[in-house]
Amino acid sequence: MTIYALRRLLLVVPLLIVISFLTFILNHLSxxxxxxxxxxxxxxxxxxxxxxxxxxxxxxxxxxxxxxxxxxxxxxxxLDFGDSYVTGKPVWSLLGPALLNTIKLTLVSSLLVILLSIGIGAACALREGRLFDVSARGLAFMLTAMPHFWLAALLIWLFSVKLDWLPTSGMDGASSYVLPVAVIVIGYAGIYFRVIRSSMLGQLHDDHVLYARACGLSKGRIVRRVLRNSLQVAVSVLGMAIPIILGSTVVVENVFAWPGIGSLMVKSILSRDFPMIQAYVLVLAACFVICNMAADLVQALLSPKVRRSM
Incomplete structure (x- = not known):
């Protein structure tokens, strides 16, 4: 496992150098x-x-x-990315707090996305073709087809304007997380639960499950084994959920006035603040690469075949 981790790290370093070079020339592509x-x-x-x-x-x-x-x-x-062209302040002094706010939103949303994806995906796979499975997939297709800004507007209208239950914007306490997290979870859980469902269905239709049933193993034990094997297949997809959500919070943050990195980047792009843009691209790309490596390491830890393949 240590050798595999070192090999993956050696592949990551040159990739990050290439990303940093491409990020640096952004200023010269204009x-x-x-x-x-x-x-x-x-x-x-x-x-x-x-x-x-x-x-x-x-x-x-x-x-x-x-x-x-x-x-x-x-x-x-x-973490010294220079000074902002607009404010003259160090980039990290502006980017750091905004990134922390986005990470808070991302971690809460990613945790719920992963838990709901596993739960709903497993339930649909065990009820293949039944009402719950068909209804869940139909609802997921409908919800994931909605643009985030439109879904956010609907939730604000219902829960903030009509019912006056939740705040419309800002980051003031736990209630401020509800609507932004709901928009993100609705948008992504409907995508990732189908990965779990497909993986489990592939396992349930395999011969080893038929053999386990013939040997008299309990249904609960078979389901646990199938779910574990399915997660080994889906761990790389679920592992990338965190950086994908991190990079896609721009719309949600701007709709809900969340003081995160997405809102900051929109202002930086409009004002052509290239040091801020370069730092954002580099940090986000590094998150993608690191999370991808972490997902590979988890998958290698779960499956010896992956370790021997490299």
Missing amino acids: PMNPAEAVLRAQEVPVITDELLAQASEEMGFNRPFLERYADWLGASLR
């Missing part, structure tokens, strides 16, 4: 001069050639590209 982007973000009324030259000198844009990338990468490893 048709606008980086120095001009800085001045426009600072709302300078008249941009002259002298101001562009001065900004390029101060920001170090005149230095060689690879030298600037090496300095930026070294600083990023210390």
Whole structure:
């Protein structure tokens, strides 16, 4: 297991370096001069050639590209992503608190998504073709087809405007989590429970289950074994639920005015605050890679075949 983990880590390091390089060149993919982007973000009324030259000198844009990338990468490893073009404050001082708020929302939502997916998926697989199975799948298709912003608007109208049970926005106590978490869970549990259902149905129709029944094993024992085997197959999919939800909270955070990284990034994109955007892309990509590696390690821990395959 240790050797497998080391091999996976060795594959992750070059991938993160490639991601960091692609993230760094975001500033240079824009048709606008980086120095001009800085001045426009600072709302300078008249941009002259002298101001562009001065900004390029101060920001170090005149230095060689690879030298600037090496300095930026070294600083990023210390969570120093530079200063915001708009506010002039360190990027991490703004990004860190917002990321923490998004992580809180993501962890609560991911936990509920995984638990509901396993529970509903197992129940549907054990009742294949019955009313519960057909109803659950039909309802899931309908709910997952709804756009998040529309579902959020419906929940706000019902529970906040009509019933006055829950707050419409902000992050003030446990009640503020209910509506944003509900929107995320409804959107993703309907997707992931079908993975569990399909995996369990594949196991239930295998010969080893028929043999276990013929040997007189109890139904509960067979179900537990089938569920365990199914989770080994689905763990990589469920493991990626956390970074996927983390990256898709933009709409939910903006609808509910949640002070998270999604809301912050919308403002940064509109103001062309490239240091903020670069930090967001790098942090989010690192979360995807790390969670993917963690899911692979869990799967290897559960299945010796995966460890021997590498």
